[in-house]
Amino acid sequence: MTYDFAVIGAGVSGITSAITLAKKGFHVALLEKADRTAPLVRGFSRRGIHFDTGFHYTGGLGSGQPLDVFFRYLGISDRIVSFQYDEDGFDLFSCENPGFEFRFPTGYNRLQETLGEAFPRERGAIANYLAQVRSMCASIPYLNLNMEIDPNGALQRVLGPTLQETLDALSGNALLKSLLSTHSLLYGVSCNEVAFAQHAAIVGSYYESVHGIRGGGASLARAFDGRLAELGVDVLCNSKVTGLSISNGGALSGVRLEGGDSLACRGAIATIHPRLIPELAPEGTFRPAYRKRLGTFEETISAFACFAATKMPIPTLAKTNRFLIPDTESIYQLGSRPIGRAPLYLTAAYKNGETNPQGFIGICPTLFSAVSAWESSSFGNRPEEYRLYKEQALARMQAQIERAYPDITGNVQFIEGSTPLTIRDFCSTPLGGLYGAKHMVGQFNPHSATRIPGLFLAGQAIVAPGLMGAIISGFLACGTLLGHDFMRRELKACC
Numbered sequence: 001m002t003y004d005f006a007v008i009g010a011g012v013s014g015i016t017s018a019i020t021l022a023k024k025g026f027h028v029a030l031l032e033k034a035d036r037t038a039p040l041v042r043g044f045s046r047r048g049i050h051f052d053t054g055f056h057y058t059g060g061l062g063s064g065q066p067l068d069v070f071f072r073y074l075g076i077s078d079r080i081v082s083f084q085y086d087e088d089g090f091d092l093f094s095c096e097n098p099g100f101e102f103r104f105p106t107g108y109n110r111l112q113e114t115l116g117e118a119f120p121r122e123r124g125a126i127a128n129y130l131a132q133v134r135s136m137c138a139s140i141p142y143l144n145l146n147m148e149i150d151p152n153g154a155l156q157r158v159l160g161p162t163l164q165e166t167l168d169a170l171s172g173n174a175l176l177k178s179l180l181s182t183h184s185l186l187y188g189v190s191c192n193e194v195a196f197a198q199h200a201a202i203v204g205s206y207y208e209s210v211h212g213i214r215g216g217g218a219s220l221a222r223a224f225d226g227r228l229a230e231l232g233v234d235v236l237c238n239s240k241v242t243g244l245s246i247s248n249g250g251a252l253s254g255v256r257l258e259g260g261d262s263l264a265c266r267g268a269i270a271t272i273h274p275r276l277i278p279e280l281a282p283e284g285t286f287r288p289a290y291r292k293r294l295g296t297f298e299e300t301i302s303a304f305a306c307f308a309a310t311k312m313p314i315p316t317l318a319k320t321n322r323f324l325i326p327d328t329e330s331i332y333q334l335g336s337r338p339i340g341r342a343p344l345y346l347t348a349a350y351k352n353g354e355t356n357p358q359g360f361i362g363i364c365p366t367l368f369s370a371v372s373a374w375e376s377s378s379f380g381n382r383p384e385e386y387r388l389y390k391e392q393a394l395a396r397m398q399a400q401i402e403r404a405y406p407d408i409t410g411n412v413q414f415i416e417g418s419t420p421l422t423i424r425d426f427c428s429t430p431l432g433g434l435y436g437a438k439h440m441v442g443q444f445n446p447h448s449a450t451r452i453p454g455l456f457l458a459g460q461a462i463v464a465p466g467l468m469g470a471i472i473s474g475f476l477a478c479g480t481l482l483g484h485d486f487m488r489r490e491l492k493a494c495c
């Protein structure tokens with residue numbers, strides 16, 4: 001049997017691509033190397049507590065906003081229950097030195113007002129910054145369904161200016177600049193590397209509205225599974241793609257799977273890390289320069305994370321995430337500070353089905369080099385030194401959390417840690433990058449179209465990380481195939 005399309009990787013971008021193609025009537029195979037679809041966002045459970053991994057919260061899911069429209073198009077709106085984060089403070093920024101707290105409210109106007117109250121002398125800079133974020137978001141195709149694909153627009157995200165340059169031009173206030181750079185933890189690139197345009201494209205939707213999904217990423221994954229089944233997509237888990245088959249004419253004709261099987265198809269969308277693409281393509285199919293470019297992409301920051309259950313519920317964590325920032329400089333070079341004295345993101349974990357948090361997840365940006373001594377070890381088979389490193393790092397992280405949030409002190413029932421090696425193996429990112437390849441000034445991430453007829457690319461490396469970026473990358477790949485006008489019309493019908 002020959003499929004119309006094979007989609008490689010059943011993450012959010014692969015599932016989006018598969019649903020879009022199946023809706024158009026194509027016969028689609030969705031190939032995933034893990035034993036379940038959407039492994040990154042699905043999370044895991046320990047002793048009745050659900051811990052999210054690749055999805056905690058999202059912007060743009062308010063009624064009629066882009067993600068709401070995308071979910072309706074994908075047919076999952078009725079299969080999930082979303083809830084709004086605290087409108088007065090979806091994220092609480094706490095700077096230890098100088099002592100300062102700021103609650104990010106939702107809505108551009110309220111954010112401008114609240115920032116202005118905290119920084120009265122910076123009202124002009126704040127208004128200017130928010131206006132720039134807003135206009136940048138409005139210029140992004142698919143985020144704005146009326147925008148045409150414009151290669152020059154995409155270039156802004158490669159040529160700069162950086163977020164830091166933009167903020168420096170607006171204000172001299174270190175605390176304000178640190179505050180506005182904090183969300184760099186959501187995409188894993190330091191503010192002196194990320195283009196302002198890229199930063200704006202990601203944070204802009206969070207400034208509009210912030211939602212979570214009841215049951216977390218697992219509910220989202222189940223909703224996707226139901227929709228894929230309904231549309232007749234052949235979902236093949238435990239199917240690692242090891243190569244692309246190319247016809248004599250040079251077009252894609254199939255994919256090869258680990259174990260020796262192969263699958264014939266007329267086209268494919270690959271959503272895996274771009275560094276892994278050259279390994280799949282036969283020698284000579286890509287130009288050496290392109291192969292080298294894909295193979296040398298810089299990676300987003302990795303992380304050390306903790307997953308804890310508490311004896312008593314911690315209501316203060318419900319609907320508000322915490323960003324703990326040791327000082328105004330610490331957010332600038334992600335990964336440069338040791339665990340325990342580095343910026344830290346803290347979010348809630350819930351007992352299955354409940355709405356009062358009974359646990360937490362902490363994520364601290366960490367360089368891969370912290371664990372590279374053990375990079376040849378594999379899960380379940382790591383040496384004693386690694387275990388010691390993990391234990392000490394976990395103790396430092398727990399102490400930092402308890403210092404900042406006394407209601408957690410003495411309340412921890414159990415706590416486990418994960419390191420950049422865990423992320424490398426779990427997320428299939430070669431250097432444990434939280435969000436795969438960086439989007440940074442000077443790095444030309446690949447386009448959806450490739451030189452091989454029939455092969456297209458999607459995934460967080462193409463547009464942006466996050467649910468929104470991964471979904472748009474799927475639409476972009478399908479739009480490249482089916483026509484962007486068609487894609488936009490389909491999406492607009494769901495507005």
Ligand SMILES: Cc1cc2nc3c(=O)[nH]c(=O)nc-3n(C[C@H](O)[C@H](O)[C@H](O)COP(=O)(O)OP(=O)(O)OC[C@H]3O[C@@H](n4cnc5c(N)ncnc54)[C@H](O)[C@@H]3O)c2cc1C
Nearest residue numbers: 009011012013033054056057240241459460465466467470
């Ligand atoms: C700790 C963490 C927290 C996050 N929190 C949020 C959040 O709160 N909100 C938000 O919006 N985003 C969040 N994200 C980001 C978001 O999860 C990702 O950007 C998004 O899920 C990426 O989707 P993707 O489809 O591009 O990639 P992936 O999910 O990585 O999909 C690629 C798939 O390909 C599979 N694969 C790899 N190689 C092969 C092969 N050879 N053959 C077959 N299959 C293969 C992989 O197993 C994987 O399932 C978070 C990420 C992390 C790591």
